[in-house]
Amino acid sequence: MAKPKAEHARRTTPLGDVLAQMIAADGPMAVDRFFALALEHPEHGYYMGRDPFGRAGDFITAPEVSQMFGELIGIWCAAGWQMMDAPAxxxxxxxxxxxxxxxxxxLRACSVMPGLRDGMTVHLVEMSPELRKVQGETLRRSGVEPVWHDRLEDVPxxxxxxxxxEFxxxxxxxxxxKQAGRWHERVVGLDGSGELAFGLTEDPVPDALLPPWARDAEDGAIAELSPAREAAAKEIGRRITSHIGAALIIDYGHARSGVGDTLQAIARHQFADVLARPGEADITSHVDFEALAAAITAEGAKAYGPVTQGEFLTKMGLREREEMLRKRADARARIRLSKGAQRLVAGNQMGQLFKVLAVTHPDMPKPAPFNIEPEGRA
Ligand SMILES: C[S@@+](CC[C@H](N)C(=O)[O-])C[C@H]1O[C@@H](n2cnc3c(N)ncnc32)[C@H](O)[C@@H]1O
Known part of the structure; x- marks a missing residue:
């Protein structure tokens, strides 16, 4: 392992100690292994024992910003169910x-479609025991009994x-x-004081394993690859083409593949040092939508977009929904509605960075809202 970069921080968490012991025993671990353990370690992983959402938590997601987000997705689902010829x-x-x-x-929004709920089973793919409990309580109020799974592959x-x-x-x-003209895998090791620190593998990565968009990058550039994301995208494509179906993927990320370091940690609504509080800060990185679409279309499914979340929600009728809700809202609720709508679509908030990719079986018509303008991508 080459000398670690200066970017390191004191270990202050139980998972930090576990990781340091693992590295001391087995050597530096690749960034994707660190990322997976930080979120999924059975005892100390970030998602395993907490509800991280909301003001009192670490971050807020679109459904927690405004009910309109989930309602518009419900309308998309109602249209999708009809496009599948309303299966029983x-x-x-x-x-x-x-x-x-x-x-x-x-569910509240799509239930207006007669017959839709009669033969519907709700499946939730969730690894966190804590969040499964919260989901069960929330959905009991919606009158459904969901079935939980560890992986999408387990859903019938x-x-x-x-x-x-945001999955x-x-x-x-x-x-x-890239260092001195060759690409090396970035790893997490220990520095001279035994603290977690980034480094690079001694041996370069064979050129054949590099994606074409990374080949001409300058020294110092970082390329992010995700076999885990591509496998999940492939499974979505396989599932949709083997029967009939459609998917909606929403996340922060970039429409085209390219170099850049987007690994980040968030705790208490602030960016944090990625290595400083493993297991106590959320670790994520931006999603490469071009790579997801390629994995999905390789299975024969059609991908549309991505478009920005702002464009998607606006075309799905966010303003019209807001107007409807305002009619029966008091003054405080009206303020909440307009602040929420703004946060979801404004370019300097969630509207631009978040993107939406729609996926369908190849025999299905274009999904909403891609059927509004002739801008789909096969
Ligand atoms: C950032 S949260 C998004 C939650 C929700 N979709 C929302 O918009 O509020 C990520 C969710 O994915 C779950 N999750 C993360 N990695 C997972 C994995 N490998 N398998 C299953 N669930 C996972 C987390 O427990 C959490 O429920």
């Missing part, structure tokens, strides 16, 4: 459902609509860094 038995699947808020809001096949909001950013990425 079907699966509504959510990946990484958080508190269950999106699903509860979506069949006609399906799949929703994933892919939580799946691990590998990082490669």
């Amino acid at each position: 038995e079907w699966n509504l699947i959510e990946l990484g459902p958080g508190r269950g808020t999106l699903m509860a809001d979506a 096949d069949g006609p399906s609509l799949i929703i994933a909001n 892919f950013d939580a799946l691990p990425v590998q990082q490669l860094q």
Whole structure:
């Protein structure tokens, strides 16, 4: 391992101690292994023992910002169910459902479609025992009994609509860094004081493993690759083409693949040092939508977009929904509605950085809102 960079921090968490012991025994670990352990370690992983959402937590997601987010996704689901020819038995699947808020809001909105709920089973793919409890409580109020799974592969096949909001950013990425003209894998090791520190593998990565967009990058550039995200995207594509179905993937990220270090830690609504509080800060990175779309279309499904979240929600009728809700709202609720709508679509808030990719079976028509303008991408 080459000399660690200056970027390091004191270990202050139980998981930090576990990681240091693992590195001392086995050597430096790749960034994607660190990322996975930071979130999923059975005892100390970030998601395993807490509800991280809201003001008192670490971050806030779109469904927690405004009920309109989940409601518009519910309308998308109602249209998707019709586009599947209204199957009698079907699966509504959510990946990484958080508190269950999106699903509860979506169910309220799509239930206006007669017959939709009769043969519907709600499947939740969730690794956190703590969040499963919260989801169960939320959805009991919606009158559904969801079925939980550890992985999408475990959900029974069949006609399906799949929703994933801020799920892919939580799946691990590998990082490669270019040094003296060669790419090396970035790893987490220990510095001279025994603290976690970034470094690079001694041996370069074979050129054949590099994506074409990384080849001409300058020294110091970082490339992020995610076999875990591509595998999940592939499974979505396979599932949708093997029966009938559609998916909606929403996350922060970039429309085109490219170099850049987007690994980040968030705690108490602030960016934190990635290595400083493993297990106590959320670790994520931006999603490469071009790579997701490529994995999905390789399975034969069609991908549309990505478009920005601002464009998606506006075309799905955010302003019209806000107007409807305002009619029966008091003054405080009206302020909340307009602040929420603004936060979801404004370019300097969630409207630009967050993107939406829609996926369908190849025989299905273009999904909303891509059927409004001739801008789809096959
Ligand atoms: C950032 S939260 C998003 C929650 C929700 N979709 C929302 O918008 O509020 C990520 C969610 O994905 C779950 N999650 C993260 N990694 C996972 C994995 N590998 N398998 C299953 N669930 C995972 C987390 O427990 C959490 O529910």
